[in-house]
Amino acid sequence: MKEFQLIEHFFRDHGLKRRDVELGIGDDCALVNPAENKSLAISCDTLVENIHFLPDMPASALGYKALAVNLSDLASMGAEPAWMTLALTMPRVDKQWLTEFSQGLFEAAEYYGVSLVGGDTTRGPLAMTITIHGQVPQGKALTRAGANNGDWIYVTGTLGDSALGLDILLGKQQASEKHKSYLIGRHYSPTPRVLAGQALRTLATSAIDLSDGLASDLQHILNASSLGALIDVDKLPLSNALLETVSKEQAINYALAGGEDYELLFTVPESQRGAIDTALLHAGVKFVKVGQVCAGEKLKFIQNGVPFQPGFAGFEHF
Template identity: 55%
Template sequence: MKEFDLIGRYFADGGHQRKDVIIGIGDDCAVTSLAPNQQLAVTTDTLIAGVHFLEDTPARSVAYKAVAVNLSDLAAMGAEPAWISLSLSLPEFNDSWLEEFAAGLYELTQYYSVQLIGGDTVKGPLALTITAHGFIPPKNALTRSAARPGDWIYATGSLGDAGAGLDILQGKLNADYTQRDFLVNKHLFPSPRVAAGTAIRRIANACIDVSDGLIADLQHILRASHCGAVLHVDKLPLSDALISCVGHDQAIQYALTAGDDYELLFTVNEEHKGILETSLSSTNVKATCIGQITGQGGKLELKFNDAPFAAPEKGGYQHEF
């Protein structure tokens, strides 16, 4: 199939249609209208087969996760998503794969009222790049560099599930049917915390999404904010499925180091701590206090019931070049 026939068949007319898209797919550029009194947030992520997802990952999950990780980046900044563009590299034409892929793509964009406005398709190794755009009111953007000593550290949802799900898919971990279904789905179909991100943008100081692992991503905040932290590992939010599958001690290790959870990790000062639960009440997302920012530049201390806890040798995922 020719490139433009492929675009027209699977991507040109599907998905959510927004009124602020003046010209969408089909021209050399998309043209959009910027909302008044809003700033534009832009993020880009590339997913490559064999690096970011397993070669046999279902096409629906590949597309769904590609959208989710970009929306998660917007959520970590407190932005409301609006548009995405897609660059897709395919080794060959496969109708059923593309049908599944398009379904996964539109599943999430429909839910969050996001429109696909353009991109590119090429023949090559399986890979895709998504650029996502969103809106933030002026002076409301959450960053990694605004944590302050005394801030409380929170994490949404539960941690470590996606990492365990990946190990199950790779045959490194055994699980019964219920545990497997829950943990594998957390890996294949992560939930970007968009509503939570917009709910906390006037409350939180610093924020990041947990993509590389809790320790690694918390250290990004500490380096950017020139602070330290105490992390109470006995307070980490762990799912029943993860604990049942691997036991409490190993569940802590997954929560500390496994990536792909795409939960929000953020800091809140004492003054705003009391209104956090109220702000999140309409999002159906729970946030758990797991530590506190200190003034010790860059030093991260782990404690279990106030006793020192040995940091894992592996602190999280990093690309190596």
């Protein structure tokens, strides 16, 4: 245990110290002071070696991504990042690995304004759980519920890059050096759409972050409102790297079912369509309308105006 107590020094007194952190790492609990009139948004995500990441994933990328996927959950609620705890389980104390992991973690933490306030380090198979805390004005959080018949469906960024990046890492796909670097980068270092989420708080009727793929994640929004949707696969935002590496059909499947894009999917009523251009301009993120919420309870796809049958049976992490 002594050895593991040393790990604390890789994390204690490092990174951002927010003014609302009264007591950070080192006591039995952290003490933080939430802002008045705000709700606290809490989420946690676990990454397990061989399940959620490959054993040869660079430690700095892992540190970055472990936080990024949690920040993406805050983004989808429109919450402002604040504090996190890190539970890190590892088979042995590897100082080089810890140095790189903590660098990646703190890089994301400082950029997004998150203080690491506590955690636990234990021996065991490599895995990490981050619990993230954000704040959102009371009653203003975006949720999966709230979409209405006729709302337009938007997504940020481009879709499918991360899943193709993973397939390149697994040797299932090949790409040019330039595209390979971009696609693997999208898999290792997703960009949580934190500012976009906050900008959408008063405009979107529902939102979710794309962790499992559009087809799967959109279904959560539809289920919450007992509605259906029509997605025009010609409108899906696809990167040049994706389009120049695989066929158009494969590209669409990556975009619909690839997973781990960590872009936002959100619904907007017709009355707010003009306002989101201005709102998202400041967030510096591209976004595009890909479909519309409709009556019924089915999710349907069209291409060139005719029904389209996606070529995937559902994305499974495991």
